[in-house]
Amino acid sequence: MSAPLRSNEPMVVQVALGARAYDIVIGRGLIASLGARIKTLRQGAKCAIVTDAAVAKLHLPAAEAALKASGIDCTPIVVPQGEASKSFATFETVCEAIIAARIERSDLIVALGGGVIGDLAGYAAASVRRGLDFVQVPTTLLAQVDSSVGGKTGINSHHGKNLIGAFHQPILVVADTALLDTLPAREFRAGYAEVAKYGLLGDAAFFSWLEANWKEIFAGGAAREHAIAVCCRGKAGIVARDERETGERALLNLGHTFGHALEAGAGFSQRLLHGEAVALGMTLAFEFSARKGLIGEADATRARAHLAAVGLPTHLKDVPGGVPGLDALMELIAQDKKVKRGKLTFILVRSIGQAFVENDVGAAEVRAFLADKLSRL
Ligand SMILES: NC(=O)c1ccc[n+]([C@@H]2O[C@H](COP(=O)([O-])OP(=O)(O)OC[C@H]3O[C@@H](n4cnc5c(N)ncnc54)[C@H](O)[C@@H]3O)[C@@H](O)[C@H]2O)c1
Ligand SMILES: [Zn+2]
Numbered sequence: 001m002s003a004p005l006r007s008n009e010p011m012v013v014q015v016a017l018g019a020r021a022y023d024i025v026i027g028r029g030l031i032a033s034l035g036a037r038i039k040t041l042r043q044g045a046k047c048a049i050v051t052d053a054a055v056a057k058l059h060l061p062a063a064e065a066a067l068k069a070s071g072i073d074c075t076p077i078v079v080p081q082g083e084a085s086k087s088f089a090t091f092e093t094v095c096e097a098i099i100a101a102r103i104e105r106s107d108l109i110v111a112l113g114g115g116v117i118g119d120l121a122g123y124a125a126a127s128v129r130r131g132l133d134f135v136q137v138p139t140t141l142l143a144q145v146d147s148s149v150g151g152k153t154g155i156n157s158h159h160g161k162n163l164i165g166a167f168h169q170p171i172l173v174v175a176d177t178a179l180l181d182t183l184p185a186r187e188f189r190a191g192y193a194e195v196a197k198y199g200l201l202g203d204a205a206f207f208s209w210l211e212a213n214w215k216e217i218f219a220g221g222a223a224r225e226h227a228i229a230v231c232c233r234g235k236a237g238i239v240a241r242d243e244r245e246t247g248e249r250a251l252l253n254l255g256h257t258f259g260h261a262l263e264a265g266a267g268f269s270q271r272l273l274h275g276e277a278v279a280l281g282m283t284l285a286f287e288f289s290a291r292k293g294l295i296g297e298a299d300a301t302r303a304r305a306h307l308a309a310v311g312l313p314t315h316l317k318d319v320p321g322g323v324p325g326l327d328a329l330m331e332l333i334a335q336d337k338k339v340k341r342g343k344l345t346f347i348l349v350r351s352i353g354q355a356f357v358e359n360d361v362g363a364a365e366v367r368a369f370l371a372d373k374l375s376r377l
Pocket of ligand 1: 052054055058081082083086113114115116117119139140142143146147148149150151152153161162179180181182183184187274
């Protein structure tokens with residue numbers, strides 16, 4: 001697989017969901033076309049742009065200018081940056097601000113930001129006036145390859161992450177890859193874990209291509225657009241076949257059961273970003289698959305080597321401040337996924353690029369595996 005030569009034409013990936021189908025448009029500098037694209041879809045609509053304080057400083061002026069150039073009225077709604085904004089309190093603020101801006105059923109919400117903003121603004125769009133249309137303008141790598149596509153929206157509960165929410169598909173996703181130039185290197189790297197995930201779970205050729213081309217993705221060359229398009233195509237296909245996650249969509253959780261436990265253990269803090277936890281979680285999922293005899297050690301080593309090469313954590317000792325003990329980790333894993341009669345659901349692999357859902361993993365074998373890992377710390 002090779003990257004296409006740079007062209008000025010944006011790439012378009014379609015999410016085939018019948019009456020709710022939409023385009024993901026990917027390209028450098030696309031934010032300038034935001035107004036024109038919205039006008040084509042919803043002539044006469046006005047917008048509320050939901051964003052966070054950090055993104056507002058960097059990219060809100062360009063988004064507002066693009067809308068104004070097309071004669072679209074817009075009201076900015078700026079919330080604090082960070083996961084804490086996926087709360088009832090901020091959700092209330094955003095909903096009230098949307099209503100105060102007189103956004104009606106024929107108008108639009110624009111989510112300008114990372115996954116936090118996409119989830120929060122998307123859920124507000126799903127809720128205000130029983131459902132407003134919304135457009136995703138993802139500004140992190142994680143959001144461009146994952147959270148802006150597929151219609152999962154929501155906020156956090158005191159009991160856990162993303163427990164309150166709705167499926168609400170956007171009507172358009174505009175992924176301007178130049179917006180990622182301002183992203184802190186650590187955030188970019190964390191988002192890259194989700195890029196690698198698409199190769200590891202379903203596309204061995206893409207994973208090989210990533211091994212050869214990852215530096216150009218980080219540098220912002222044409223490989224960046226290509227990689228984002230491949231990921232979006234992968235996710236769009238899965239979402240179109242299984243929108244509500246009754247089956248195949250669960251594959252996107254590769255590395256997430258172990259990852260969420262580690263992320264929760266670090267208190268969802270800057271100590272361990274989501275993508276970093278996913279890199280560790282995928283490494284563990286590959287090692288666990290090797291331990292079960294599903295893959296050879298060489299595949300597990302290769303998966304780890306690539307994640308480590310880009311600078312992602314792949315050893316439990318890489319987590320600053322350490323990881324929870326065995327009992328606490330098992331408790332967190334049991335909370336994340338339902339345990340039925342001692343059996344857990346995990347995404348395991350048959351090879352690089354071939355993940356599958358295994359509903360019959362014994363809690364005891366996970367415990368033995370983790371005990372082994374922890375004893376080597
Ligand atoms: N809905 C889904 O399907 C789905 C999938 C995966 C993750 N998520 C959710 O996504 C969230 C994580 O998303 P995230 O990693 O994008 O986090 P985020 O939205 O918090 O963004 C990370 C940080 O980067 C900053 N930032 C964003 N864009 C920037 C830019 N262009 N330049 C400089 N700084 C920028 C933000 O202000 C923030 O501080 C989690 O809440 C997770 O639950 C949702
Ligand atoms: Zn993830």
